[in-house]
Amino acid sequence: MFLPVLHVCPTCPSVLGITLYPPALLLVFVPVLAYTLALWRLRQLGRMVPSSWPALFYAGMLSALVALAGPLDTWNDELLTMHMAQHLVLIQITAPLILLGRPVQVMLRALPPQRAGVLTRLLLRPVWMRRLLTVLTAPLVATALANLALVVWHFPALYEQAVLRQPVHDLQHLSFFGTALLFWWPIIDPVPRHHRVSGLWASLMVFITAVVSTIIGAILTLADEVLYEPYRSVAMPxxxxxxxxxxxxxxxxxxxxxxxxxxxxxxxxxxxxxxEEGQRVARESTA
Incomplete structure (x- = not known):
């Protein structure tokens, strides 16, 4: 539901920096509408959710709008800097904020219990589906996939194809966003399934990703020649x-x-x- 069309229509009109490209706008506003209707339904039923959930979800969708239909997308063919900013927003801001907004919980709570149960069983009853989700959201696997996507797509041959060919461009951004969701999932545990990793493990996951990201950034910064051919001859603003x-x-x-x-x-x-300190104090008080 959150997977975006990640490139702008150059002939579409623009208002206040937002490109009026229907697929991109729909893939931002449809989740917002669904989430808002779910919240309205919950209020009708007298079931409240923490106020932080909607705030974080809407902030995440706003960041998606900026990345997908704002200046970051408008200029990402002309400026690698804008393209990089788009990637960072989707990976570091949009994905975690959406998960922190607990959209799955909000949607399921808004459904009648019987329908929510049927939907959950349909999705999770197959053993292979449960095993696949367990493997993909395992801390080491999620970290490896996120960093693999980051490294592979920054090889010049693939990056150049992503700039020049729309389907490859969409696949690039889709892989960044999808692996980012997997990466942040065990850290945030948005369902929850009580599988959230400890703060120490979560810190290690983020540290590994920070190191990989830093190495790629340092290579781009310190290179003495332009690494991506499409940006050599483009007219830059x-x-x-x-x-x-x-x-x-x-x-x-x-x-x-x-x-x-x-x-x-x-x-x-x-x-x-x-x-850890709270648990230590609790143990001492009961000793």
């Missing part, structure tokens, strides 16, 4: 040159993305330490 554009894109991934990962690691470690 605002006085950018291809090499400066690549260096800024690398710095955005290296410093910008790395800083956000560092903040997340510190927050996860703080949560883990506080939980």
């Amino acid at each position: 605002w006085g950018f040159t291809p090499l400066v554009d690549q260096q800024l894109a690398g710095l955005l991934m290296w410093i910008g993305g790395g800083t956000l990962y560092l903040i997340i690691i510190l927050a996860l470690l703080a949560r883990w330490l506080l939980r």
Whole structure:
């Protein structure tokens, strides 16, 4: 439901920086409408959800709108920096915020219990489906898939095809967003299934991803030549040159993305330490 069309229609009209490309707009607004209707239904039934859930979900969808139909998409063929920003938004902001909004829980709670049970059984009754979901959301597997997508798509041959060919471009962004959902799933545990990893494990997952992202960003920043051919000859706006554009894109991934990962690691470690301290105090009080 959240998988986006990730490229702009160059002939579509633009209003206030939003490109009026129907598929992209629908794939943002349909989930928002479904989520809003589910919230309305829950209020009608007198079932409330934490106010933070809608706030986080709508923030995530707003970030998706900025990435998919705003200036990041408008200029991503001309500027690698914009393309990189689009990737980082989808991976580091959109995916975790959507999961923090608990859309699965909200939708299921809004359904009559019998229908929710039927839907859950249809999706999870097959043994192979349960096993597949368990494997894909295992911490090491989810981390490996997310970083594999990040590394593979930054090889010049594949990245160039993503810029030049629309189907490959969509596949690139789809793999980034899909593996990001898998990566954040065991950290956030949005259903929940009581499979959330500990703060220490979550910090390790984010640290590994930060290292991989930093290495790629450093390579782009420190390279003495333009690595992606399509950006060599394109007419760049605002006085950018291809090499400066690549260096800024690398710095955005290296410093910008790395800083956000560092903040997340510190927050996860703080949560883990506080939980451990709380459990220690509880054990001592009952001793």
